[in-house]
Amino acid sequence: MADWFSPGEWQAIALSLRVSFWSMLLSLPFGILVAHVLARREFWGKQVLNGLVHLPLILPPVVTGYLLLLTFGRKGSVGQYLDQWFGIVLAFKWTGAVLAAAVMAFPLMVRAIRLSIEAVDPKLEQAAATLGASPVWVFLTVTLPLILPGVIAGAVLGFAKAMGEFGATITFVSNIPGQTQTLPSAIYAFLQVPGGDPQAFRLVLVAIAVAMLALILSEWLGRAVARRVSGP
Amino acid sequence: MTLSVTLGHKFAGFTLDVAFEAPRGVTALFGRSGSGKSTVINAVAGLLHPDRGRVASDDQVLLDVARNINLPVHKRHLGYVFQEGRLFPHLTVRQNLAYGRWFAGRGAGDFDRIVTILDIAPLLQRRPATLSGGEKQRVAIGRALLNRPRILLMDEPLAALDEARKAEILPYIEGLRDQMDIPILYVSHSLAEVARLASHIVVLNAGRVVRQGSVAEVLSDPAAVPDLGLRDAGAFLTATLAAQDADGLTRLDTTAGPIWLPRIAAALGTTLRIRVAAQDVMLSRTRPEGLSALNILPATVAALRLGEGPGALVQLKVGDDLLLARITRRSAATLDLQTGTAVFAVLKAVAVAPADIGMP
Known part of the structure; x- marks a missing residue:
């Protein structure tokens, strides 16, 4: 299969897969937590949190990327301490691409998980509490198993979104082949060179295939949620 | 506890x-x-x-x-x-x-x-x-x-x-x-x-x-009936299953005498609680004869409550149990019912639904 793509193309695909995988995995716990809080808790500032989570969906990606640069860049408000204390540098590294992808994919992930949590009858959670389960156990033994397909659907959507992320990524970590050149960045780069169209087109097909696969998978898992919550 | x-x-x-x-x-x-x-x-x-x-x-x-x-x-x-x-x-x-x-x-x-x-x-x-x-x-x-x-x-x-x-x-x-x-x-x-x-x-x-x-x-308290709902009013008899008769009836012994109900599937000697709706109880001053109802128990009037409409509720002491009967005010007057009056309570055997029979 490696023969189908030039080393440069292959590098971009492999990097995109790696970035998407880590962005999905690292944001998933936060996604579940935020989705649970938004679905089940009432608190002051809930709308603010909701807005913050969804902001990357609405903002121009270049703005999100720039904000990430301001915050997590080497001289950024958080970035300088990450560098000083932990030696972690995100800007212009593939790890930064992970962060950018995670932030951009977060709203989609939270949305899918939140909908599945809202589909779980709170009365089942009450019943679990009367049987002696503390709130954490209720979540682990009742809520989580019931929303598992929704969580997977959210993760798949997040993965697909991360695969396609372009604007924030290129702003935050630039477009360095082999380091930060993800699939969309590579397509963009190929389109900038004369005669790069066929290469770009091959990558476009890969992007379409990944997105399509993810959508079908998440749709199918979404139906599994409904089946699971209402019983087989 | x-x-x-x-x-x-x-x-x-x-x-x-x-x-x-x-x-x-x-x-x-x-x-x-x-x-x-x-x-x-x-x-x-x-x-x-x-x-x-x-x-x-x-x-x-x-x-x-x-x-x-x-x-x-x-x-x-x-x-x-x-x-x-x-x-x-x-x-x-x-x-x-x-x-x-x-x-x-x-x-x-x-x-x-x-x-x-x-x-x-x-x-x-x-x-x-x-x-x-x-x-x-x-x-x-x-x-x-x-x-x-x-x-x-x-x-x-x-x-x-x-x-x-x-x-x-x-x-x-x-x-x-x-x-x-x-x-x-x-x-x-x-x-x-x-x-x-x-x-x-x-x-x-x-x-x-x-x-x-x-x-x-x-x-069995007539005064409680407005809180409980008139239609469902009724008390219960405690009885022991005494015999399964050949004609499909079951004989039960209450503290006021035997009664017969359609076959109850339980062992001899089982103690049962039988709910009798107030509207399924008739009263008579003398022991009725030539009546199709099988179950006639001697009772005394323990309390009487006249309703605002034409109805009246009578609490009856039947052996050790208390029953409730729903009759008309006119009947109460005709029978001259007072607290302590001796009467006979007439229960229709088929009026007791199987769901109204339970273990006390």
Whole structure:
């Protein structure tokens, strides 16, 4: 299969897969937590949190990327301490691409998980509490198993979104082949060179295939949620 | 074990203010919908936090607002059987049953016994979605009991079931009531269920306790009828199954004499509680003859209450039991009924439905 793509193309695909995988995995716990809080808790500032989570969906990606640069860049408000204390540098590294992808994919992930949590009858959670389960156990033994397909659907959507992320990524970590050149960045780069169209087109097909696969998978898992919550 | 409950809570347009005690056995919380029954049971469970009140089971305090004690739901050691069962759809019956037992964290000895009492062994591998309503409720009851509760709460556990399914489950509830040494709070709006299961009754109306006491006394009290509902009024006789006659009738001995009812499938010597609706009791000053009704018991009038309409309610002492008869004021006058008047109570054998016969 490696023969189908030039080393440069292959590098971009492999990097995109790696970035998407880590962005999905690292944001998933936060996604579940935020989705649970938004679905089940009432608190002051809930709308603010909701807005913050969804902001990357609405903002121009270049703005999100720039904000990430301001915050997590080497001289950024958080970035300088990450560098000083932990030696972690995100800007212009593939790890930064992970962060950018995670932030951009977060709203989609939270949305899918939140909908599945809202589909779980709170009365089942009450019943679990009367049987002696503390709130954490209720979540682990009742809520989580019931929303598992929704969580997977959210993760798949997040993965697909991360695969396609372009604007924030290129702003935050630039477009360095082999380091930060993800699939969309590579397509963009190929389109900038004369005669790069066929290469770009091959990558476009890969992007379409990944997105399509993810959508079908998440749709199918979404139906599994409904089946699971209402019983087989 | 006694559960004592004092609660006060203000809702929009509704104030709850109740106090009662529930000893070992079944205490019925009875009232119309909206009277506050479910609110009370949810406050006992800890699913609702009242403005003030105290809930304690013997020396174990579950809630004391004044002393700032409020055990969270999962630490109250309850069994709660909900109207809709609320079985976990992603778990098998066996896993549902194991759920409460696991958190109770104690021995496994009860499992087989409770599975046997509730007759759910054949269901263990199934998922809740494939169970009938009656089966679901039996599993829900089993799940609550395997939590080794100190208090059992049942919120209209039969309300969602049809008559046949109710009849299927009632004997199981009677069985566990007799085997569990804990207070059982049983929310119901069905007097027939209350008469069958409960030893105590707390009648709620608009958030207040309007009457409480032993079921035998409250159900036979003419003054309580307006709170309980005239149509369902009726008390019960305690009887021992004495013989199965060849013509399909069963002879029962009450403390006032024998009565005959259509065949009751129970062993000789079984003690039964037979609910007799007030409107199915006729009165006569002399022992009637040439009458098709088989069951004629000597009685004395214990209390008389004339209604505002044409009706009257008569409390009768029948042997050791108290019955209620609903007659017209005109009849009461014609028969010259007074407290202490000796009469004969005439019961029609076929008026007693099988669902009205239970174990006391």
